[in-house]
Amino acid sequence: MSFRSYSGHQNVLPFPGRRALGATDLAPLKPVLIVLHQETSTPGRVGNALRALGYPLDIRRPRFGDPLPATLEQHAGAVIFGGPMSANDSDDYVRREIDWIEIPLREQRPFLGICLGAQMLAKQLGAKVAPHHEGRVEVGYYPIRPTAAGHALCPDWPAHVYHWHGEGFQLPGGAELLAEGDDFPVQAFQHGHAFGLQFHPDVTYAMMHRWTTRGCVRMDSPGAQPRHLHFEGRAVHDVAERAWLKNFIAGWIARVPHGVMLEAAE
Template identity: 60%
Template sequence: MPRRPPKAPILIVLHQEHSTPGRGGRLLRERGFPLDIRRPRYGDPLPETLAGHTGAVIFGGPMSANDPDDFVKAEIDWIAVPLKENKPYLGLCLGAQMMAKHLGASVWAHPEGRAEIGYYPLLPTAAGNALSEDWGVPWPSHVYHWHREGFDCPASAETLATGDDFPTQAIRAGQKAFGLQFHPEVTHAMMCRWTVMAEERLRMPGAQDRIRQLAGRFQHDPHVSRWLDRFLDHWLDEKR
């Protein structure tokens, strides 16, 4: 039986020196995709085309999509590549805000200074429910957040899920580009590290304390894990 050709890598864009792709990276590797990890903040270039990649994921970070840094602007502009080439693109938190900004929508801080840090309800729209039927798994009822800015849904995209303080929680542009305000990739170790290294953020209005976050993980993460596993299959056309 002939061997299957190796799969083209997934481009992984990270924003801190010690950041990892977490559960998302593990699930992609389990599917046989090499990870091409780049950190533009530290000088790594982004490819001019994704012809040699299966898709791309831009992860979160402490910076804002509104920051004037050259690497932030470059990443936002670069999102034109997967959109133009119709390649799978996934933006997580900052990566979702970058896609929204690229498509002409606003990225904004909550007017009352509130943050979403912890587990909060996720409310799928009619379009989101239609997709979840296709995927064969319902959206999680609660998902993990770590952000103090949100974004509007661009005119060229559709809203798949909403929330309370930050109404736009999941969007799709075209068939293959998704933006998620939440963090399905977060592992238990990542949550512990974030809540210790950035403990001051837990004092922001709306943020949950560490004990509540850990309790929320035990309650909600099994469903989030199943959802992400199935979502990635369809995002990558692995089940079609």
Template identity: 75%
Template sequence: MSFQSVEINDETVLRLPGAASAAPAPEPLLPVLIVLHQETSTPGRVGNVLRALGHRLDVRRPRFGDPLPATLDDHAGAVIFGGPMSANDPDDYVRQEIDWIAVPLREQRPFLGICLGAQMLAKQLGGRVAPHPQGRAQIGYYPIRPTAAGLSLCPDWPDHVYHWHGEGFELPAGAELLAEGSDFPVEAIQAGHAFGFQFHPDVTYAMMHRWTTRGCERLGLPGARERHHHFADRAVHDVTERAWLKRFLQGWLARAPMSLMAQAAE
């Protein structure tokens, strides 16, 4: 019996006589729209997971003049990330992003807001964003408690997650509470296919180093954790948070309409 050799990805393999040809490569998936707020910002672990799932990232920075699309027909979903600014700031790009969230809400496309992005979602839905009444902040790891709705959506929530914020938001009318906290009661919400997290599942180890170095003055705010606690707590809680994020994003992307999946394969 003779064998044929073929080259696949620069490797020589043997093919048995009569064996079926290799399946064609899958068609590329639609990209995910990524909205960032600083020149050096990255999508961190969220971007890593999305790329691992086969999605390209369409990165936009409206603060620096990048336009936002009029429709999400060409995207699998959209994520607005955090930043040092406030959803209450009068800057044009802040208002533009809040108004733009009406697009994924209207089109019922997957949307995720993280920290500032979640506060923008709350504002779009008519909720209030404000500092803690006693001036407290959450900077470091803090406990969260998933609600029955949150457990129904995703059963394996982490019990501590990473935060970096001094403002919080109230539960908007029509939104569902997925997880709650203490100093800031609203930790995660859902409105249709739109989700908002007050915490930062996107933060990588390198990002934590940068934030706690460049933003070290914030570590002295009331309620903030000292720098060494950030890394000690990460060693305890990060594995659970990382695994939960991957499962969440897989389910989140599955909310894209089937028509979009067919369009990506054309």
């Protein structure tokens, strides 16, 4: 099964630069909606980057009964993170999350899907999500190659990024491919204000310890790296991935319209 699918669009613009702060910027920023899938999950480095920019986090776990908002009028943006489940699962909460992504797409709010979240975004946009045709997985550090569109959007992509997945997805129609890989060609894409990342720049050192100890994907699956290589790879590649994530998140959240960024004055 091939997941190679390319868009001919040339509509990617660089992330907006940071604005000079004015008097109105002293008002509280609207929170970013954070969707997690396990009781012990955290938003990791993505949450840290958003908090550093001044954004509160509204953390919800629909799998355990938390509702998702009917509109993002009270939020600056939304992030759906990864999990051991599949975007193809028949569970009600999985289908509800995929359907819910229509809201940030329609309202043109910044949306970010990471791993499972990216697969959910791809599925909402009509793309196929499936395992590798040879049963291979990406568990550990693997190379990615930013496209010209990826370089135009955000410079200084890391050469290797952290992965933990056994499924991939096609490039949705109308989306721009931002980075590609080998076993799973679509690694990052953009569709308007929505972005999908197949890899995990959110993973902290503590998260890596948990995942490699209690991970849902077998470490001996075809293509998976043994545990010690995860930490060796982190020593080599983590500085670049962490710096890229900080710049990416700052540019991604800056796409929210200025009038939406601030809490409405009473």
